Amino acid sequence: MNPLEQFEQEKKERIESYTRDPEFKGLSQAWISQAMRKYWVYNFTWMGRPIIQNPVDMIALQEIVWAIKPDLIIETGVAHGGSVIYSASLLELVGHGEVIGIDIDIREHNRPLIENHPMGKRLTLIEGSSIDPVVIAQVHALAAGKERVLVCLDSNHTHEHVMAELAAYASLVTPGSYCIVFDTIVEDMPPGSFPNRPWEVGDNPKTAVIEFLSAHPEFETDAHYADKLMTSLVGCGYLRRKD
Numbered sequence: 001m002n003p004l005e006q007f008e009q010e011k012k013e014r015i016e017s018y019t020r021d022p023e024f025k026g027l028s029q030a031w032i033s034q035a036m037r038k039y040w041v042y043n044f045t046w047m048g049r050p051i052i053q054n055p056v057d058m059i060a061l062q063e064i065v066w067a068i069k070p071d072l073i074i075e076t077g078v079a080h081g082g083s084v085i086y087s088a089s090l091l092e093l094v095g096h097g098e099v100i101g102i103d104i105d106i107r108e109h110n111r112p113l114i115e116n117h118p119m120g121k122r123l124t125l126i127e128g129s130s131i132d133p134v135v136i137a138q139v140h141a142l143a144a145g146k147e148r149v150l151v152c153l154d155s156n157h158t159h160e161h162v163m164a165e166l167a168a169y170a171s172l173v174t175p176g177s178y179c180i181v182f183d184t185i186v187e188d189m190p191p192g193s194f195p196n197r198p199w200e201v202g203d204n205p206k207t208a209v210i211e212f213l214s215a216h217p218e219f220e221t222d223a224h225y226a227d228k229l230m231t232s233l234v235g236c237g238y239l240r241r242k243d
């Protein structure tokens with residue numbers, strides 16, 4: 001085994017060992033649950049824009065974007081623009097590709113800061129509900145002819161909404177690429193953790209992922225990400241479209 005293979009083998013074995021480590025898993029789950037209740041993921045920026053993401057999931061997205069080198073990333077849930085600017089900056093490093101960001105409410109104070117950002121040149125913003133047929137048609141038209149498409153779903157986290165987003169956009173994911181469904185963690189947190197939100201244990205992105213996978217054998221959870229990140233908000237939501 002050469003040194004590169006050796007390194008990869010050790011990593012594989014290390015990650016595999018975490019799946020048999022209830023203490024590490026329990027600590028990680030307890031920590032991220034507490035962090036979510038304290039809105040810890042609201043504390044960061046990417047290239048100056050507030051990003052509502054967990055840094056471990058950002059590293060996973062970087063790994064995926066570098067591996068796939070998508071020519072299009074479709075994202076639902078723009079908020080302050082941090083995640084779409086992050087994706088656009090990864091594509092800038094890759095050297096090609098563009099991002100479509102969809103949000104039901106792109107705030108007046110955010111829009112110019114996103115559009116005029118140095119990474120804004122790789123970005124198209126669409127204001128409207130991600131499950132509005134007009135928006136879906138617009139996105140499909142923009143995606144026509146793209147060879148490698150990645151989708152990130154991070155808007156309304158109810159089961160019904162995520163199912164509708166999956167119905168609208170999962171078919172655009174190209175073989176070998178990913179549909180990343182954010183905040184599956186809601187299912188594994190104590191009930192009532194999000195008192196002002198419509199999602200809850202039993203009604204959230206993870207329940208949608210489970211239902212979606214049961215009807216879509218062309219997708220699978222990429223256990224590599226689910227297993228190694230430990231404090232991920234996505235976990236089983238790293239959906240890979242099989243080759």
Ligand SMILES: C[S@@+](CC[C@H](N)C(=O)[O-])C[C@H]1O[C@@H](n2cnc3c(N)ncnc32)[C@H](O)[C@@H]1O
Pocket residue numbers: 050051052053076077078079080081082083084102103104105128129130131154155156
């Ligand atoms: C968690 S934030 C997105 C965070 C962003 N992805 C980031 O990492 O910085 C959720 C966003 O979803 C948007 N949203 C809620 N319902 C939506 C819908 N039906 N269609 C599109 N966007 C929606 C909200 O306006 C909000 O900006």
